Amino acid sequence: MRDKAMIVNGVTGIPANGEVLGNTAYPLTVNYTLQVPATNLTFTWSCVRSDNGASFGTFAPNGSSTANNTTFTPSLVTGNPVQVVITVKIVDAC
DSSP: OOOOOEEEEEEESSOTTSEEOTTOOEEEEEEEEESSOOOSOEEEEEEEETTTOOBOOEEESOSBTTTTEEEEEOOOOOSSOEEEEEEEEEEOOO
């Protein structure tokens, strides 16, 4: 039996330095490979600040089959850019 794991090959649209400016839209796309055929994939995105681990910003769409392309909008901050960690979880219906 083969593992149904999805391999994330990369996410485009994340600034190379991992820093984002508040209230600026970032279009993101996850590039992935399926080990075996899968249907009804759901993509759930999340973001935390690197400095304190707090949730940060919103994704639209999120938690749906169409969310492999999403727009990330960081929370409003003043001053310097914020360094973040963005993750995406991909699951199928099984």
